[in-house]
Amino acid sequence: MKLADHQAQTRAEFHERLRRIGAERYHDRHPFHKRLHGGQCSPDEVRAWVINRWQYQSRIPMKDAAFLSRVEDPQLRRIWRSRIEDHDGGTDQGGGIRRWLALARAVGLDPDYVASGVGVMPATRFAVDAYVRFVRDMPLLDAVAASLTEMFAPKIHAERIEGLLKHYDFADDASLAYFRNRLSEAPKDVEFGLNHVLDHADTLEKQDAAAAALVFKTDVLWAQLDALWHGYVEGNIPPGAWRPGEGLLDAAIPEPAPEAAGAS
Numbered sequence: 001m002k003l004a005d006h007q008a009q010t011r012a013e014f015h016e017r018l019r020r021i022g023a024e025r026y027h028d029r030h031p032f033h034k035r036l037h038g039g040q041c042s043p044d045e046v047r048a049w050v051i052n053r054w055q056y057q058s059r060i061p062m063k064d065a066a067f068l069s070r071v072e073d074p075q076l077r078r079i080w081r082s083r084i085e086d087h088d089g090g091t092d093q094g095g096g097i098r099r100w101l102a103l104a105r106a107v108g109l110d111p112d113y114v115a116s117g118v119g120v121m122p123a124t125r126f127a128v129d130a131y132v133r134f135v136r137d138m139p140l141l142d143a144v145a146a147s148l149t150e151m152f153a154p155k156i157h158a159e160r161i162e163g164l165l166k167h168y169d170f171a172d173d174a175s176l177a178y179f180r181n182r183l184s185e186a187p188k189d190v191e192f193g194l195n196h197v198l199d200h201a202d203t204l205e206k207q208d209a210a211a212a213a214l215v216f217k218t219d220v221l222w223a224q225l226d227a228l229w230h231g232y233v234e235g236n237i238p239p240g241a242w243r244p245g246e247g248l249l250d251a252a253i254p255e256p257a258p259e260a261a262g263a264s
């Protein structure tokens with residue numbers, strides 16, 4: 001290979017490379033999201049999504065804590081720690097985690113059941129754990145690059161708010177507060193993360209590794225939706241995973257049919 005082949009891409013070229021990864025691979029293109037945002041999901045498919053996505057939500061602040069535990073620069077720690085605050089919030093007001101459980105309640109699920117994580121599918125667990133491990137074990141620059149799927153998240157959050165409000169009775173300002181908050185929280189994270197990666201990936205090798213980290217992360221997100229589709233749209237629920245009827249709020253449990261209840 002010629003020496004010139006090893007030259008780093010320019011900032012603009014590298015930025016465009018990252019943007020293209022999202023355009024080609026981000027999970028807004030997944031059929032499950034099209035079904036969810038288009039109003040075709042059954043109530044139980046929405047519940048399965050809320051239960052499984054809980055695994056992701058609950059692990060995001062843990063992966064950010066794993067990241068922080070490796071950072072020696074106080075300024076980087078100072079900036080990064082706001083991500084944990086966004087999700088955990090304070091004791092009284094809570095944060096994204098509490099807002100996700102409000103969504104769980106709105107779709108008729110018992111928040112304690114969702115928070116227990118017992119109904120999560122194995123594939124979801126494996127995908128999310130892989131992300132936490134990646135951030136814990138890989139170079140910090142790659143860990144920041146993996147978070148850059150968030151560049152593409154505001155668009156999907158806006159589509160989701162619009163689609164859910166249009167098609168589902170449970171959707172209102174309170175139940176969708178998680179997504180509305182992300183619309184203002186994510187851009188600050190993305191601005192910092194993107195500049196950090198563009199500034200620090202100053203060799204082709206580092207750029208290749210950062211791009212691979214972003215591809216890996218799109219796979220983490222895509223694999224979760226593949227599992228949902230297989231389990232709940234095609235009806236192949238894996239052993240141990242949530243089954244419709246489990247974990248419901250009392251108010252959401254359907255009245256038994258008169259024959260089943262023995263009434264005449």
Ligand SMILES: O=C(O)c1cc(C(=O)O)c2c(n1)C(=O)C(=O)c1cc(C(=O)O)[nH]c1-2
Nearest residue numbers: 060146147148149150151153156157182221
């Ligand atoms: O709804 C979504 O499609 C979506 C995607 C992503 C993402 O791209 O990883 C995140 C979020 N939401 C999100 O709400 C969130 O807090 C978040 C944090 C991160 C991360 O990698 O640090 N990704 C995401």
